[in-house]
Amino acid sequence: MFKTLKHDLPASIVVFFVALPLCLGIALASGAPLFSGLIAGIVGGIVVGALSGSKIGVSGPAAGLAAIVLTAIGTLGGYENFLVAVVLGGAIQLLFGLLRAGIIGYYFPSSVIKGMLTGIGIIIILKQIPHFFGLDRDPEGDWAFFQLDGENTFSEILNIGEYLQIGSFVIGLTGLAILLIWDNILSKKAKIFTVIQGPLVAVALGIIFYLVTQDNETISIGKTHLVSVPVPDSLDSFISQFRFPNFSAITNPQVWVTAFTIALVASLETLLCVEATDKLDPNKNVTPTNRELLAQGTGNIISGMIGGLPITQVIVRSSANIQSGGRTKLSAIIHGFFLLISVILIPNLLNKIPLSVLAAILLVVGYKLAKPALFKKMWDLGWKQYVPFFITIIGIVFTDLLVGIGLGLLVGIVVVLIKSYQNSHFLHKEGEDIDDGKIKMTFAEEVTFINKGAILNELNSLKENTYLELDVRNTKFLDYDIIEILEDFAFKAKQKNINIKIISERGIVENPDSIIEFFKLEPREGKPKKIA
Structure with a gap:
């Protein structure tokens, strides 16, 4: 693992700068102590990072849980x-892992996962634009469409002109230029520019800018536009920031309801993030999902025991890790140690970092998740791919992560049902263009009630004096609803002088007296048996 340190160390620095404001912002948006967000980030990096089987996933407090936390603190x-x-x-997540519930993530279509990544990228861009211009009224973690101050994502952007902070904008723009030049030009010129990351240079320049311009009223940056890490006066004040659970509340039913909600939402977000990060991973590593649930469960137990927020694997940190060249879990672990060490040793220095510089870093992360080329690629793949893709994006941007994914999944299921209705009721139909009255219809391997309408339409369209040859030899499952349709059609067929010939595993029969009785003798599930 340490052979990749030259890649993982620079990546961990980028993840640290991305995670720091988000840990604080999510805690603020959750109505929790600021230090609780840092605890969750530290535990997510060190503990979950060490236990997880993911090479590039990074865990910490998630914006998707902020609303749940905010409500639960008041309710409990x-x-x-x-x-x-x-x-x-x-503890419930540990149980999920032992019960092998990690397989759930594999049941989400690729188009929905790509829509999730793109939607998150768009949200990152939209939410960071105000911070980039110095409009910092909302915390970094307030990622809901309708914000805490009554504004929404778009109205907040429209308010930039009224609250523009010149100094924040200047250093944010400078930082963004450094990041783009570093990534697209300098990193290709010399090895030193891959070891020293552009975000580190941008942050360092931001601190210098703040210190140099403090006396300049025009471009100085106020403290409300800087990172705000709690600064302890002594060791005792540092320790006093930790909070501990009141286990006397364990008999409260609402505590258990909240616990199950946290476990369910955190597990689902984690599994979806795992699926997404595995798709982003250039080395195509596959994360063991059940082990991930065990790691997340352990992390949440430890985080809760010392006063931290709930933890999930987070796509923003994970994608920043991948984009910065992270190769192994070492980058996630080191970023956790950076959070821990910096909070203890250099909180005052951290509090000199302009939020607009960190916004510039996140803008680059967001763009890489939502590249315009991906939209064209999904469009070219056809409506079955781009419809769930776009619905997922719209749902995530205008509601939240899980609702958006749920809408995308629902649309994906509808697409499957439509295509099943259109295509799976038979493999092919022969003889329709030949004027001899003979038609051959071959049923698919599985024919279910979904195909009732399509099959009924086909049968009802047959003309009088037709000779229908129905081949069910390849059919492993034939729903009883379909058999009933065939039984009703057989009655009507006599009136229209339509002859029916059924070819099955047990032989050939013409105009059976009862199709229901005939199919009772046919094995409909599993491998067909040969019947003499």
């Missing part, structure tokens, strides 16, 4: 009571 009567639910939620 305090943060300490809420921590009990976090611990119990982690």
